[in-house]
Amino acid sequence: MxxxxxxxxxxxxxxxxxxxxxxxxxxxxxxxxxxxxxxxxxxxxxxxxxxxxxxxxxxxxxxxxxxxxxxxxxxxxxxxxxxxxxxxxxxxxxxxxxxxxxxxxxxxxxxxxxxxxxxxxxxxxxxxxxxxxxxxxxxxxxxxxxxxxxxxxxxxxxxxxxxxxxxxxxxxxxxxxxxxxxxGFRHKIEGSRGALAPWQLARACDKLEADLSGKLPLEAIAAELGLSASHFSRAFRAATGLPPHRWLLHHRVRTAKRLMSEPGPSLSEVAISAGFANQSHFTRVFSAIAGVSPGAWRHDVLGAAASRER
The missing domain is CATH 2.60.120.10 (Jelly Rolls)
Incomplete structure (x- = not known):
C-alpha cells in the first residue's frame, strides 16, 4: 500500500x-x-x-x-x-x-x-x-x-x-x-455567529479546566459545542480576550497560585498538579505571565500570611 x-x-x-x-x-x-x-x-x-x-x-x-x-x-x-x-x-x-x-x-x-x-x-x-x-x-x-x-x-x-x-x-x-x-482564499465573514453563547463559553472552560495538560484537541472541544475548530477558536478569543491555549496557560498559573498559597506541596509537585510538564516548564511559563518566579511569588505570599497571623 x-x-x-x-x-x-x-x-x-x-x-x-x-x-x-x-x-x-x-x-x-x-x-x-x-x-x-x-x-x-x-x-x-x-x-x-x-x-x-x-x-x-x-x-x-x-x-x-x-x-x-x-x-x-x-x-x-x-x-x-x-x-x-x-x-x-x-x-x-x-x-x-x-x-x-x-x-x-x-x-x-x-x-x-x-x-x-x-x-x-x-x-x-x-x-x-x-x-x-x-x-x-x-x-x-x-x-x-x-x-x-x-x-x-x-x-x-x-x-x-x-x-x-x-x-x-x-x-x-x-x-x-x-x-x-x-x-486566493477569502474567508467569509460569519456575522452574528461571531460570539459564543454563555452556555458554550461555560462548557468550553469546563473542558479546558478538566484537562490542564492541554492534550485535548481543539476539534474535540469545538465539536461538543456544534462548532468548527476555527470558528470556536475565534469566538472563544472574542469572548475571553485570549485564544484557548493562552487561556489554559493563564488558568494553569491561577491553579499553581492556589496550590502555592499553602505551605505543603513542593514546586515540582505544584508544577505537575497544575498541568505543566516539569518544574522548568512551570518556571518559564509562570515567570512570563506573573512577572516573578514561582519561588519568589510563594515566598512573598506565605511571608505576608505569616505577618498577618502575628
Whole structure:
C-alpha cells in the first residue's frame, strides 16, 4: 500500500535522514492531518533526494539555512538551479514529484498541508474552495510563515511541553494564511455567529479546566459545542480576550497560585498538579505571565500570611 503524508518518517526517507525528525501534528480540519517537521543534516551524503508518494497535498517549506545552487526536479525533469536563502518560503506540489539535489548541509521546516485540509477550511467558513496553490519555484519573503515557524520550533524542541491546543491553533492559522496568500482564499465573514453563547463559553472552560495538560484537541472541544475548530477558536478569543491555549496557560498559573498559597506541596509537585510538564516548564511559563518566579511569588505570599497571623 502506498504511504502518504509527507511528515515525520516520510520526510526522513525523502531526505535520507538516519532517524525520524521532530514532528508536530493536528487534526482540527475534518480530522485531516496537518503537520510540521523540522529536518536538518549538517553532513549529508551527496545524492538526489527520495520521492514522496504522489498525493493531492502540498509542502510549505521554511528554509532555516542558506542553500546555494539548489537544483530542483519535478516529474523527473530538472527545472531550476537557484540560491535558496534562509528565511524564505517555498511551496511544493506533491502531485508532481518534487525532488532536489542534496549536496550540502540543510535545515528547514516542512509544513504538510493536504488538499482535504484546504477544502475543510473553505467548507467550515462557507467560502468557495480554492483551485490550487501557487507553487512556482521561487522563494517568498513570508513574515507570517517565519513567525509561525519560530513559534512551533519551541514545541519541536520540547515536545513533552507542547500544548496541543497551541499546535492546533497555530497550524490552523498556517493553513488559513497559505490558502489566502497562495491560493486566493477569502474567508467569509460569519456575522452574528461571531460570539459564543454563555452556555458554550461555560462548557468550553469546563473542558479546558478538566484537562490542564492541554492534550485535548481543539476539534474535540469545538465539536461538543456544534462548532468548527476555527470558528470556536475565534469566538472563544472574542469572548475571553485570549485564544484557548493562552487561556489554559493563564488558568494553569491561577491553579499553581492556589496550590502555592499553602505551605505543603513542593514546586515540582505544584508544577505537575497544575498541568505543566516539569518544574522548568512551570518556571518559564509562570515567570512570563506573573512577572516573578514561582519561588519568589510563594515566598512573598506565605511571608505576608505569616505577618498577618502575628
Amino acid at each position: 502506498t504511504r502518504t503524508g509527507a511528515y515525520g518518517e516520510r520526510v526522513a526517507e525523502f531526505l535520507r535522514l538516519e532517524e525520524a525528525p521532530p514532528t508536530l501534528t493536528t487534526g482540527s480540519l475534518r480530522s485531516t492531518k496537518i503537520a510540521v517537521t523540522e529536518a536538518r543534516n549538517d553532513n549529508p551524503v551527496p545524492g538526489l533526494s527520495g520521492s514522496f508518494a504522489a498525493e493531492d497535498a502540498y509542502l510549505v517549506s521554511l528554509k532555516l539555512r542558506d542553500y546555494p545552487e539548489c537544483e530542483i526536479w519535478e516529474q523527473g525533469r530538472h527545472i531550476k538551479k537557484a540560491d535558496v536563502h534562509a528565511g524564505t518560503t517555498y511551496l511544493y506540489d506533491l502531485r508532481v514529484d518534487p525532488r532536489y539535489l542534496i549536496n550540502k548541509p540543510f535545515h528547514s521546516l516542512h509544513f504538510y498541508v493536504p488538499r482535504s485540509a484546504l477544502d475543510g477550511l473553505a467548507d467550515q467558513s462557507g467560502a468557495r474552495r480554492i483551485d490550487t496553490l501557487d507553487c512556482s519555484p521561487v522563494g517568498h519573503d513570508d513574515a507570517i510563515v517565519r513567525h509561525i515557524g519560530a513559534s512551533l520550533r519551541e514545541g519541536l524542541r520540547r515536545p513533552d511541553e507542547a500544548n496541543q491546543l497551541f499546535v492546533d491553533h497555530t497550524m490552523l492559522a498556517l493553513t488559513a494564511h497559505v490558502a489566502q496568500a497562495y491560493g
